[in-house]
Amino acid sequence: MPKIRRIPIDTHPENTAFLLREGNGYSPEQFQALKKIRITGRCSEILATLALVDDGNILKPGEIGLGEQAFRRLGQEEGEEVEIAQARPPASLEYVRRKIDGDTLGDSEISAIIRDISRHLYSPMEIGAFLVACAGFMSTPETLAMTRAMVDVGSRLKWDSPLVVDKHCIGGIPGNRTSMIVVPIVAAHGLLIPKTSSRAITSPSGTADTMEVLANVDLTGEEMSTIVAQERAVLAWGGRVNLSPADDVLISVERPLRIDTYEQMVASILSKKAAAGSTHLVIDIPVGPTAKVRSQSDAVRLRKLFEYVARHMNIVTDVVITDGSQPVGRGIGPVLEARDVMAVLRNEADAPEDLRDHALLLAGRVLDFDPALEGGRGYARALEMLASGAALEAMERLIEAQGRQTANLQPGSHQFEVQAQRKGAVRAIDCHQIARIARLAGAPMDKGAGIDLVRKIGEQVRRGDTLYRIYANTQTGLGFARELAEEDSGYELQA
Amino acid sequence: MPKIRRIPIDTHPENTAFLLREGNGYSPEQFQALKKIRITGRCSEILATLALVDDGNILKPGEIGLGEQAFRRLGQEEGEEVEIAQARPPASLEYVRRKIDGDTLGDSEISAIIRDISRHLYSPMEIGAFLVACAGFMSTPETLAMTRAMVDVGSRLKWDSPLVVDKHCIGGIPGNRTSMIVVPIVAAHGLLIPKTSSRAITSPSGTADTMEVLANVDLTGEEMSTIVAQERAVLAWGGRVNLSPADDVLISVERPLRIDTYEQMVASILSKKAAAGSTHLVIDIPVGPTAKVRSQSDAVRLRKLFEYVARHMNIVTDVVITDGSQPVGRGIGPVLEARDVMAVLRNEADAPEDLRDHALLLAGRVLDFDPALEGGRGYARALEMLASGAALEAMERLIEAQGRQTANLQPGSHQFEVQAQRKGAVRAIDCHQIARIARLAGAPMDKGAGIDLVRKIGEQVRRGDTLYRIYANTQTGLGFARELAEEDSGYELQA
Numbered sequence: 001m002p003k004i005r006r007i008p009i010d011t012h013p014e015n016t017a018f019l020l021r022e023g024n025g026y027s028p029e030q031f032q033a034l035k036k037i038r039i040t041g042r043c044s045e046i047l048a049t050l051a052l053v054d055d056g057n058i059l060k061p062g063e064i065g066l067g068e069q070a071f072r073r074l075g076q077e078e079g080e081e082v083e084i085a086q087a088r089p090p091a092s093l094e095y096v097r098r099k100i101d102g103d104t105l106g107d108s109e110i111s112a113i114i115r116d117i118s119r120h121l122y123s124p125m126e127i128g129a130f131l132v133a134c135a136g137f138m139s140t141p142e143t144l145a146m147t148r149a150m151v152d153v154g155s156r157l158k159w160d161s162p163l164v165v166d167k168h169c170i171g172g173i174p175g176n177r178t179s180m181i182v183v184p185i186v187a188a189h190g191l192l193i194p195k196t197s198s199r200a201i202t203s204p205s206g207t208a209d210t211m212e213v214l215a216n217v218d219l220t221g222e223e224m225s226t227i228v229a230q231e232r233a234v235l236a237w238g239g240r241v242n243l244s245p246a247d248d249v250l251i252s253v254e255r256p257l258r259i260d261t262y263e264q265m266v267a268s269i270l271s272k273k274a275a276a277g278s279t280h281l282v283i284d285i286p287v288g289p290t291a292k293v294r295s296q297s298d299a300v301r302l303r304k305l306f307e308y309v310a311r312h313m314n315i316v317t318d319v320v321i322t323d324g325s326q327p328v329g330r331g332i333g334p335v336l337e338a339r340d341v342m343a344v345l346r347n348e349a350d351a352p353e354d355l356r357d358h359a360l361l362l363a364g365r366v367l368d369f370d371p372a373l374e375g376g377r378g379y380a381r382a383l384e385m386l387a388s389g390a391a392l393e394a395m396e397r398l399i400e401a402q403g404r405q406t407a408n409l410q411p412g413s414h415q416f417e418v419q420a421q422r423k424g425a426v427r428a429i430d431c432h433q434i435a436r437i438a439r440l441a442g443a444p445m446d447k448g449a450g451i452d453l454v455r456k457i458g459e460q461v462r463r464g465d466t467l468y469r470i471y472a473n474t475q476t477g478l479g480f481a482r483e484l485a486e487e488d489s490g491y492e493l494q495a
Numbered sequence: 496m497p498k499i500r501r502i503p504i505d506t507h508p509e510n511t512a513f514l515l516r517e518g519n520g521y522s523p524e525q526f527q528a529l530k531k532i533r534i535t536g537r538c539s540e541i542l543a544t545l546a547l548v549d550d551g552n553i554l555k556p557g558e559i560g561l562g563e564q565a566f567r568r569l570g571q572e573e574g575e576e577v578e579i580a581q582a583r584p585p586a587s588l589e590y591v592r593r594k595i596d597g598d599t600l601g602d603s604e605i606s607a608i609i610r611d612i613s614r615h616l617y618s619p620m621e622i623g624a625f626l627v628a629c630a631g632f633m634s635t636p637e638t639l640a641m642t643r644a645m646v647d648v649g650s651r652l653k654w655d656s657p658l659v660v661d662k663h664c665i666g667g668i669p670g671n672r673t674s675m676i677v678v679p680i681v682a683a684h685g686l687l688i689p690k691t692s693s694r695a696i697t698s699p700s701g702t703a704d705t706m707e708v709l710a711n712v713d714l715t716g717e718e719m720s721t722i723v724a725q726e727r728a729v730l731a732w733g734g735r736v737n738l739s740p741a742d743d744v745l746i747s748v749e750r751p752l753r754i755d756t757y758e759q760m761v762a763s764i765l766s767k768k769a770a771a772g773s774t775h776l777v778i779d780i781p782v783g784p785t786a787k788v789r790s791q792s793d794a795v796r797l798r799k800l801f802e803y804v805a806r807h808m809n810i811v812t813d814v815v816i817t818d819g820s821q822p823v824g825r826g827i828g829p830v831l832e833a834r835d836v837m838a839v840l841r842n843e844a845d846a847p848e849d850l851r852d853h854a855l856l857l858a859g860r861v862l863d864f865d866p867a868l869e870g871g872r873g874y875a876r877a878l879e880m881l882a883s884g885a886a887l888e889a890m891e892r893l894i895e896a897q898g899r900q901t902a903n904l905q906p907g908s909h910q911f912e913v914q915a916q917r918k919g920a921v922r923a924i925d926c927h928q929i930a931r932i933a934r935l936a937g938a939p940m941d942k943g944a945g946i947d948l949v950r951k952i953g954e955q956v957r958r959g960d961t962l963y964r965i966y967a968n969t970q971t972g973l974g975f976a977r978e979l980a981e982e983d984s985g986y987e988l989q990a
C-alpha cells in the first residue's frame with residue numbers, strides 16, 4: 001500500500017493525486033483506467049484525479065502524492081498508508097443519464113444523486129450534466145424531492161420556539177442589504193429571527209460579507225444558539241454550519257455555467273431555510289430589466305414554485321415582488337454597504353431612502369407573521385422599531401454578542417470617479433455591469449472595494465458629473481474596474 | 496513576462512499551468528480570477544487551469560510552469576517568455592447558455608461553438624453542458640449545422656474520382672469487423688474505397704486497432720493518396736489526418752457521460768465521412784436488445800436523420816438495418832478479430848459464418864452504388880470477389896502497401912475459460928458485458944487480449960461447457976476480466 005506524501009500544489013476545487021509514472025508497476029493501460037481514483041485511508045476516503053509525475057524529486061516509488069486540497073479532504077498524516085483503486089463511477093450517475101434522456105426521476109433517485117454529490121463523488125462535468133438536464137425540464141415534485149434531499153444530507157438547526165421567522169431575497173440587485181435592517185427591527189419587536197446568510201457568490205457582497213465589516217459572522221451552531229437565546233436574533237455566515245453541503249457543491253458548477261433556473265433557486269433557498277429551522281419566511285423577488293426575474297409573469301411563476309415547495313416543507317411563506325430596476329442604496333461592496341445600513345438604523349438624514357423603504361416593507365411583512373399583532377399592523381410596527389432607535393439598539397447588542405469587528409474598515413484608498421459622457425437623465429442602471437465592476441475592484445475579498453453610486457434613475461446629469469465612485473485597496477483592482485467601467489459604465493443616459 | 500518551465504507532471508487531457516503562490520505579486524483574489532488562464536507565446540496560445548505551488552524547488556518566481564500536456568500543446572521552448580492573462584470565457588458560451596435555456600440555435604451560432612471547442616477553449620464541464628443541452632432537444636437543422644461546422648474546422652481529403660464509396664457501422668456490436676472484409680471485396684471489384692477508421696473508444700477494438708495487427712495504419716494524407724492511387728483502397732486510422740478535431744474533443748466528454756444521442760452520432764459520422772471525401776455511403780445500423788439501437792422504430796428514426804443530413808451534405812446514402820442481437824464472429828479484441836477476418840477472406844471452412852454473411856450483405860450494398868453493375872447484382876458480385884480469392888488478394892496487396900506488421904501478434908498467453916453454470920440453451924449474449932470483460936482483459940491496448948466466443952445464441956450447452964475464453968497478456972488484466980465475468984458472464988441460459 002502506498003504511503004501518503006503531501007505535494008505542495010493547490011488544485012482547488014479539484015482533488016488531485018500524483019503517482020510516479022515509472023517504478024510503481026503500472027502499465028499505461030492501467031493508468032488509463034486509473035484517471036480517477038479512490039483513495040481509502042483509515043477512516044475516510046476521497047476521489048481524486050490522477051496526475052502522472054516523471055520526476056523522482058517530486059515523488060518516490062511507493063508514494064502517493066496528495067495535492068493540498070486532497071490532503072486536507074482526506075485528513076490523514078504524511079507517511080500513512082492508503083489503499084488506491086480505480087474509482088467506479090457512483091451508481092446514481094445512471095439516474096443522471098436517465099434524466100439526460102428526458103425521464104422524470106423519483107424521490108429516491110434524486111436523493112441518491114444529491115447524496116453522492118454532497119460526498120464529492122461527482123466531477124464538475126457530471127454535476128454540470130445533471131444541472132443542465134434539470135434545466136431542460138424539472139417537475140415540481142422533482143424540485144421538492146431535490147429540496148428535501150438537500151436538507152437530508154446537511155445539518156439542521158433547532159430552535160426552542162414555534163415561530164422562527166426569516167426573510168430571504170433571491171439576489172441579483174447590488175446594495176440590496178435589507179437583512180441587516182430587517183433582523184434588528186424584528187428582534188426589537190421580539191420575534192425569533194436566527195438569520196444565516198451566504199457570502200457573495202457572483203455578487204460584490206453577500207450579507208455575511210457586509211455584516212463581517214461590523215462583527216464576527218463565523219459562528220458555530222452552539223455560539224449561534226447562545227446568541228439567539230439572548231438576543232432573539234443572529235446574523236451569521238451559513239457556510240460554517242454546513243446547512244446544505246450539496247448546494248455548496250452544486251453552486252460551484254452553477255456559477256461558471258451561469259445556470260440559474262427557478263427550480264435550482266427554490267431548492268437551494270428552501271433547503272437552507274428548512275435546515276436553518278425557519279417556520280415562517282418572507283421571500284423577496286425583485287423584478288427589473290437587469291434583475292434575475294425580468295417580468296411580472298416570471299415572478300408569478302417563481303412565486304408559485306416557492307409556494308408549492310414551501311407548503312410541502314411545512315414552511316409558511318409570504319412572497320413579495322419588489323422593484324428591482326436598479327441597485328438599492330448607494331454603497332456596493334462590504335464597507336460601503338455597511339455604512340448605508342448603519343445610516344438607516346441611525347435614522348440619519350441622508351440615509352438612502354430606497355434601502356430604508358425596502359427594508360421596512362419586508363420587516364413589516366415578517367412582523368405580520370406575529371399572531372399577537374393586529375392584521376396589517378406589521379409595517380407600522382416596523383417603522384416604530386426603526387424610528388424609535390430600538391432597532392439600532394438591537395443591532396448594537398447583536399454586534400457585541402457576535403463579537404465586534406476590531407479592525408476599523410474603511411472604503412478603499414484608491415478611487416476613481418466615473419463621469420457622465422453627456423448631458424441627460426439617468427434612464428437605466430445595469431445591475432450586472434455595476435456588480436462586475438465592483439467585483440473587479442476587489443469586492444468582496446477586499447472589504448473596502450466597491451462602488452458608491454452618486455446618481456440614481458431619474459436624476460438629471462450634466463457632462464462631466466460624477467455618476468459613481470470606484471473604491472479599491474490595490475492599484476491593480478482599481479485598474480481592472482476602471483477599464484471595464486470605461487468600456488461600459490452600466491449607466492444609460494437619455495438626452 | 497514569465498518564462499516557461501516544463502513541469503514533469505502529466506494531467507492529460509487537461510492543460511495545467513503552475514505558478515508559485517508567493518513571490519509573483521498576485522493576491523489571493525487575483526489568483527481566484529486566474530483559475531483559468533490564457534498563455535500566449537510567440538505564435539500560439541493555449542488555455543490552462545492554474546495550480547498554485549508552495550515549493551520553490553518546483554518553480555521559481557518569474558516562472559510559469561507548464562505540465563507535459565500544456566507544454567506540448569503550446570509548442571514553445573523552456574525559458575521562452577510568454578504572456579499570461581485571465582482567460583475570458585469564449586463568446587460562444589453565450590449560445591450554449593441559450594441552448595440550455597431551450598433556444599434553437601442558428602447555423603452561425605453552432606458554428607462558433609464548434610470552432611471554439613475544436614480550439615480547446617471549452618472546459619469538459621462546458622462541453623458537457625452543451626452536449627446535455629443538445630441531448631434535451633436538437634432540431635434536424637441544428638444537427639445539419641453541427642455536421643457542417645465539424646467538417647469546416649478539420650482537414651478534408653480529396654480523391655480524383657466521381658464515385659468514392661464507404662461503409663460505416665454505428666458500432667456497439669463486439670467482433671463486428673466487416674470493414675476489413677468489405678474494403679478488399681469492393682477494391683477487388685474496382686470501386687474507390689479509401690476507408691478511415693477510428694480506434695476503439697468504448698469498445699474492445701476499433702477497425703484501426705484490428706487492422707494494425709496486420710499492417711501499419713498510421714498513415715499521412717499523402718501516404719494514403721499514394722496507396723489509394725495504386726490499390727483503390729486503404730484501411731487507415733482516421734485520427735492521423737485530423738478529419739474532425741471537434742468531434743475528437745466532443746467524444747472525450749460524451750464517453751464518460753455516455754451521451755450517445757442519434758443527433759451526435761449522425762453529426763460525428765457524417766462529418767468524418769464528408770471530410771474523408773466520401774460520395775456514396777452504406778450505413779449499418781444493428782438492432783438488438785443490447786445494441787445501440789434497440790427497436791425497429793428507433794432504427795427508422797435514426798435512418799431518417801442520417802438520410803436528411805447526408806442529403807444536405809451531398810452524400811448518397813443507403814442505410815441498412817441489420818441483426819445486432821449478439822456479437823458477430825467469434826473473436827473480440829484486435830488479434831482475435833484479425834484472425835476471424837482473415838479466415839473469412841481465405842474462405843476457410845470454419846470461418847465464422849455470421850461475420851461472412853454480414854460483410855457480404857454490406858459489400859453487396861456498396862457495390863450496388865456502381866452504375867456499371869446491373870441493378871441488384873451487388874451481392875452476387877461481392878460473393879464472387881470473396882469466393883474467387885480476389886478479395887484476399889486485394890487485402891494482401893493492401894497490407895503490403897500500408898506496410899506489413901512485422902511483429903507476429905498472438906492471442907494473449909494468459910487464458911481463462913468461462914463455463915456454463917447450468918444446462919440450457921444460450922438465449923442471449925449481452926454485448927455490453929462482453930465488451931467490458933474484453934476491455935478489462937486489456938483490449939485494445941493489449942492486442943492479444945480479448946474474448947473468443949465458443950457458443951452463440953441458440954446453442955445447447957451442458958453444465959461446465961466452455962462459453963468463451965478470455966485472453967490477456969498480463970495476469971492483472973486476466974484477473975480483472977475474470978472477476979467481472981464471474982460476477983456476470985453476459986450469457987443468459989434457458990433451461
